[in-house]
Amino acid sequence: MIAPVGNGPARTATAVTLRDVARVAGVHPATVSRALNAETRALVNRETAERVLRAAESLGYRPNPIARGLKTNRSYTVGVLIPDITNPLFPPIVRGIEDRLEESAYTPLVANTDNDPEREQVDLAAMRARQVDAFITATARDDHAFLLDLVAAGLPVVLVNRGVQDGSLPAVTPDDRLGMRQAVEHVVALGHRRIAHLGGPHELSTGHRRHEGFAAAMRDAGLPVQDVLVGSGRRFTAQEGYRLCRELLAADRSFTAIVAGNDLMALGCYDALGEAGLRCPRDVSIVGFNDMRFADRFNPPLTTVRVPHYEIGAQAADLLLERIADSSGPPRHIELPTELVIRGSTAPAPTGGER
Amino acid sequence: MIAPVGNGPARTATAVTLRDVARVAGVHPATVSRALNAETRALVNRETAERVLRAAESLGYRPNPIARGLKTNRSYTVGVLIPDITNPLFPPIVRGIEDRLEESAYTPLVANTDNDPEREQVDLAAMRARQVDAFITATARDDHAFLLDLVAAGLPVVLVNRGVQDGSLPAVTPDDRLGMRQAVEHVVALGHRRIAHLGGPHELSTGHRRHEGFAAAMRDAGLPVQDVLVGSGRRFTAQEGYRLCRELLAADRSFTAIVAGNDLMALGCYDALGEAGLRCPRDVSIVGFNDMRFADRFNPPLTTVRVPHYEIGAQAADLLLERIADSSGPPRHIELPTELVIRGSTAPAPTGGER
Numbered sequence: 001m002i003a004p005v006g007n008g009p010a011r012t013a014t015a016v017t018l019r020d021v022a023r024v025a026g027v028h029p030a031t032v033s034r035a036l037n038a039e040t041r042a043l044v045n046r047e048t049a050e051r052v053l054r055a056a057e058s059l060g061y062r063p064n065p066i067a068r069g070l071k072t073n074r075s076y077t078v079g080v081l082i083p084d085i086t087n088p089l090f091p092p093i094v095r096g097i098e099d100r101l102e103e104s105a106y107t108p109l110v111a112n113t114d115n116d117p118e119r120e121q122v123d124l125a126a127m128r129a130r131q132v133d134a135f136i137t138a139t140a141r142d143d144h145a146f147l148l149d150l151v152a153a154g155l156p157v158v159l160v161n162r163g164v165q166d167g168s169l170p171a172v173t174p175d176d177r178l179g180m181r182q183a184v185e186h187v188v189a190l191g192h193r194r195i196a197h198l199g200g201p202h203e204l205s206t207g208h209r210r211h212e213g214f215a216a217a218m219r220d221a222g223l224p225v226q227d228v229l230v231g232s233g234r235r236f237t238a239q240e241g242y243r244l245c246r247e248l249l250a251a252d253r254s255f256t257a258i259v260a261g262n263d264l265m266a267l268g269c270y271d272a273l274g275e276a277g278l279r280c281p282r283d284v285s286i287v288g289f290n291d292m293r294f295a296d297r298f299n300p301p302l303t304t305v306r307v308p309h310y311e312i313g314a315q316a317a318d319l320l321l322e323r324i325a326d327s328s329g330p331p332r333h334i335e336l337p338t339e340l341v342i343r344g345s346t347a348p349a350p351t352g353g354e355r
Numbered sequence: 356m357i358a359p360v361g362n363g364p365a366r367t368a369t370a371v372t373l374r375d376v377a378r379v380a381g382v383h384p385a386t387v388s389r390a391l392n393a394e395t396r397a398l399v400n401r402e403t404a405e406r407v408l409r410a411a412e413s414l415g416y417r418p419n420p421i422a423r424g425l426k427t428n429r430s431y432t433v434g435v436l437i438p439d440i441t442n443p444l445f446p447p448i449v450r451g452i453e454d455r456l457e458e459s460a461y462t463p464l465v466a467n468t469d470n471d472p473e474r475e476q477v478d479l480a481a482m483r484a485r486q487v488d489a490f491i492t493a494t495a496r497d498d499h500a501f502l503l504d505l506v507a508a509g510l511p512v513v514l515v516n517r518g519v520q521d522g523s524l525p526a527v528t529p530d531d532r533l534g535m536r537q538a539v540e541h542v543v544a545l546g547h548r549r550i551a552h553l554g555g556p557h558e559l560s561t562g563h564r565r566h567e568g569f570a571a572a573m574r575d576a577g578l579p580v581q582d583v584l585v586g587s588g589r590r591f592t593a594q595e596g597y598r599l600c601r602e603l604l605a606a607d608r609s610f611t612a613i614v615a616g617n618d619l620m621a622l623g624c625y626d627a628l629g630e631a632g633l634r635c636p637r638d639v640s641i642v643g644f645n646d647m648r649f650a651d652r653f654n655p656p657l658t659t660v661r662v663p664h665y666e667i668g669a670q671a672a673d674l675l676l677e678r679i680a681d682s683s684g685p686p687r688h689i690e691l692p693t694e695l696v697i698r699g700s701t702a703p704a705p706t707g708g709e710r
Contacts, residue, residue, distance in 0.1 A: 299654035
């Protein structure tokens with residue numbers, strides 16, 4: 001039996017959720033939460049509160065997570081591992097996860113691993129000591145045997161933002177290849193031919209898939225991918241974008257466009273080009289990836305590929321709730337479409353040879 | 356007896372922490388965590404692991420939070436209420452809280468209230484159902500009787516970023532008055548005399564203290580505070596900054612500088628001035644507040660008042676751990692100093708009358 005996407009039979013086997021009660025009562029889940037809690041019931045209009053209570057009773061909903069935990073041996077907590085909440089990518093992902101888990105009365109425990117595998121192990125151990133029911137992790141690398149161990153121990157794991165190459169774990173990611181195609185096609189349409197790609201680490205799916213997407217789109221446009229114009233950083237940071245762009249400028253100055261691995265790397269390219277006396281977009285066009293907050297405020301405003309981070313977080317939480325209810329069946333992989341956002345960092349290719 | 360700031364006797368009465376073990380063993384707390392956990396011990400050099408185990412034993416440290424919880428009737432979780440993790444102010448505050456709590460083996464549970472008092476009540480109730488030991492909240496308004504109820508119920512509360520006017524709760528905040536003085540003195544030194552203040556809501560300490568700081572600094576500079584040049588927004592957002600700046604432009608165009616309530620409001624001022632055909636900083640200088648991430652990347656780069664958000668979060672966690680150990684004694688209020696960061700949005704006042 002194949003589960004229909006997003007609302008499979010696994011879902012119906014799970015406990016009644018706050019959202020179910022909300023649907024039956026015709027109110028927002030937050031209203032259900034208020035109405036069911038004696039301490040907050042007074043905040044809800046009396047008639048609405050009564051409707052919610054009737055709906056909860058008819059569905060057999062149990063609101064108290066501790067009470068539920070005692071009955072089902074669940075803690076109703078989910079461990080969420082991210083590299084760093086101060087990286088602007090992660091707040092909307094975490095917010096999407098939290099909002100969706102909250103509707104099912106699950107609580108996320110968030111830990112920052114700083115992309116340090118040792119720290120990740122410590123955080124995982126601490127979360128297991130707290131008896132979390134499952135994990136969502138944004139820290140996947142291709143070396144992920146320890147995640148499969150968690151699954152084997154009965155703890156569902158869902159990957160968010162980054163997937164793994166062997167497809168062994170469920171994941172919700174951006175469609176990185178599509179995004180790079182959108183970026184490349186945009187600069188090709190502007191007349192650029194010598195196009196560089198300065199991307200992230202290859203052991204992260206966001207690094208290797210974007211590199212693959214770049215190569216495929218260049219090939220389809222009939223353009224060569226030249227080794228000298230492709231760089232791979234150790235991290236997705238402005239510092240690494242700056243370093244790679246300086247190396248590129250030292251090696252070859254014929255390029256007229258850079259498709260960066262993400263927005264932070266694009267900012268590093270701004271800096272390196274500026275130091276070299278080149279102007280963006282007059283001399284070199286730059287495309288980022290993510291459309292992180294304030295990308296529209298940079299100088300120049302950054303043309304980039306928008307990733308729906310909040311939605312990626314929300315769908316990862318949904319997928320995890322599915323796996324908690326029924327972890328049989330092959331892992332699902334959801335890729336959410338990206339969208340090109342054209343701003344001031346891209347312009348027609350300069351004419352007349354080498355700029 | 357007066358507790359010395361930052362390391363009072365309350366601290367010595369608390370349980371032995373991971374940090375204590377780290378100090379005795381002469382290693383980083385993360386190393387202690389690894390060494391004490393059987394699953395991660397292999398990650399640590401054998402000699403170091405033995406030193407840590409000896410230190411832990413001699414101090415009587417108990418690493419497992421669940422085991423500790425059973426003995427002491429604590430959950431070793433702390434509820435953290437923030438308006439919204441996607442507001443760039445809060446990730447560094449949360450990171451500071453998390454890093455410091457982790458060292459004492461406490462786990463934060465973070466909830467986003469969206470500055471909605473009803474949602475805040477729901478989140479509080481959910482956290483109480485999870486039996487958190489204490490709260491840190493960044494959502495304080497002057498109406499905060501419910502927080503005093505928590506304290507009366509034996510749940511310590513520490514305010515972070517925002518305080519309350521009556522001083523009834525311990526708090527770690529920026530020195531908002533000092534920050535506004537730094538902003539005003541900077542534009543006064545540049546020759547500005549007609550200076551506007553477009554700030555946040557007065558029922559938030561960050562709103563009213565910055566307003567007070569503005570008024571005091573203007574007075575000390577011998578300049579009048581004119582009603583027409585002072586506005587107060589409903590929220591600390593770019594939209595409100597934009598709205599207030601448009602109202603200001605409609606009412607009076609003689610001002611040459613705006614001291615904004617925060618960086619987002621300053622961005623809204625950029626937009627409103629641009630629409631009115633005025634250039635920043637040539638026609639109007641603008642100062643922000645916070646030095647949030649990417650303020651240096653805006654166009655123009657924003658002159659602003661830097662607030663040490665990570666440190667504010669870390670000190671709030673320290674203060675909470677103090678209160679958990681001993682909640683007697685008056686609430687302490689810690690104000691951390693701010694620092695002016697001069698960038699491209701401020702310039703000498705235009706000469707020749709009305710610009």
